[in-house]
Amino acid sequence: MTRSRRAVAGLVLLALVFALVFAGPVVSPWSWDGTDFAAFRAGPSAEHWLGTTESGRDVFAVTLRGARTSLLIGLAVAVISTGIAAAVGTVAGYAGGRLDRTLMWGVDLLIVLPPFLVVVLLAPRLDGGAPLLVPLLAAFMWMITARMVRALSASLRDREYVLAARFLGVGAPRVIVRHVLPQLASLLVVDASLNVSVAIVAESGLSYLGLGVRPPDVSLGTLIADGHGAAAASPWPFGFAAGLLVLIVLAVSLLGDGLRDVLDPTSGGAR
Template sequence: MRRVPARPPGLLPGLALLALLLVYAGAGPYAGPCSPTDIDYGALSAPPGAGHWFGTNRIGQDVFAQTARGLRESLLIGLSVALTGTAFAALVGTCAGYAGGWTDRALTFVVDLFLVVPGFLVLVVLAPPLRRAGWAGYAGALAALGWMLTARAVRGMALSLRERPYVTAARYMGVRPLRIVRRHILPHMTSFLITHATVATAGAVISEAGLSYFGFGVQPPDVSLGTLIADSTEVALAYPWMFFFPAGLLFCFVLAVNLIGEALRSALDPSAVRAEVPA
C-alpha cells in the first residue's frame, strides 16, 4: 500500500499562474508602453500591436494597462473580503460552538437572520453610499454578507472539538476558555479556514465582478475586471481584445485559486489522505 503524494498535482500550476497574475497586477500598469490614464486619440479601438500590446478601447486607453489596474482592484477586494469574512466567521462560530447555552442560541439566531437577508438587494440599496467609500466599502459590504455559512461550519467543528477528552481535561484543570480555544480548538480548524479563505477569494472576485457588471460595484474613475467586462460586452464580437483579455484574466484567476484551494484541502485535511490498494 502506498499513500497519495504529499504534493497535490494542481498546486504548482496554480501557484505559478497566481504568481504571474500578481506580478501583472502589480507591475502591469507601469511596465507597458502606456499608463492607465494615457489616451491615444490616434488609436481608437486599435487591435493589439507594438504600441499597445493588448490594443486600445473605444476612447483610446491602453487595454494592457487598464486590465492590469482592474485586476489589481479586483484582487484587493477579493483578498479583503476573504480574510475579513473568514476571520469574523471563525470568531462567531468558535464562540457559539464552544460557549454553548444562550451564547450559542443568540449567535446562531444572528447567523440565521443574516442568512435570510437578500444580499444582492442590500448591495443595490447601499450602492450610492458605497460609491463614496471606494473599494474598501464594497469589500466591507461583501464580507458582511458572506460569512454566515462559514460561521455555521465552524460552529459545528467547535461543538465537536469541545467534547474531546483533552479539552474536557483542560476545563477541569481550570484552564481559561480563551487559552483552550487558542491552543486546542483553533489549531484543529486551521486547515479548513486556510482552504476556505483561499477559495473565498475567488468567490469574492466573482461577486465584485458581477456587481460591477450590473453597475452597482466599482465606479469610474476606478476600474475592475467587472467594469472592463461590462464596458466591452456590446463590442465583444467587433473588438474581441477589449472583452477577452479582462474576461480571460478573471477565468485564469478563478482557475488558479481553485487549483490551490483543492491542493490545500488535499494536503491539510487528514481525511483526504487515502491508502491505495495495488491491483
C-alpha cells in the same frame, strides 16, 4: 502541497497572475489612466500591445489595473469573511448555552436574507467604491462556515487537552486561540482560498451592473461591461479582461480544491 497536483497547478497559475498584475505595469510604456488621443479603439501594435479602448486608454495597462483591484477586493473579502466565521463559530461552539443560541439565531437570520437583493439596494448608496464594497460582500459570505466552525468547536470542547486547560484555570479566549483554532486551521484555510474566487466573481458581477467599483477606478467587471458592446469589432478590451477573470478564478479554485485534498485527506484523498 506537492502531494496534490491541483494545488501545485493552482499555486503556479496564481503566482503567474500575480507576477503579471503587479509587475506588468512596470514594463508597460503606458499608465492605466493615461490617454492616447491619437489612438481610439486601435488594434494591437508596438506602442499599444493589446490596443486601446474607445476612450484611448491602453488595454494592457488598464486591464492589469482592473485585475489588481479585483484581486485585492477578493483577498480582503475572503480574509474578513473567514475571520468573522472563525470568531463567531468558535465562541458559539465553545461557550454553548444562551450565547450559542443567540449567535446562531443571528446567523440564521442573516442566512435567510437574500444577499443579492440587499447588496443591490445598498451598493448604489455607497459612494466610497471598493473600500465600502469589501465589508458589504464579506457580510454575506461567512454564515455557512460559521455553522461548520461552531459544530467542530462544540465537539472539541470536551476533548481531554481542552478540559485539562480549563481545569488548570486557562481562560476561554486563550483556550480558543491555543487549542481550538489550530484544529480548525485546515477548514479555515480552504474556506478563505475558495472565498477569494467567490468574492471576485461577485465583485465583477456587481461592477458589470454598475453597482461595484466606480469610475475613475476600474475592475475586471467594469472593463468587461465597457468592452462587451464592441467585442465583435474590437475584441481585445473585452477578451483580455474576461480571460484574466477566468484564469484567476480557475487558479484560486484549483488551489482551494488542492488544499482541501492535502489538509483533509478524508475529503477525497491527496492526488
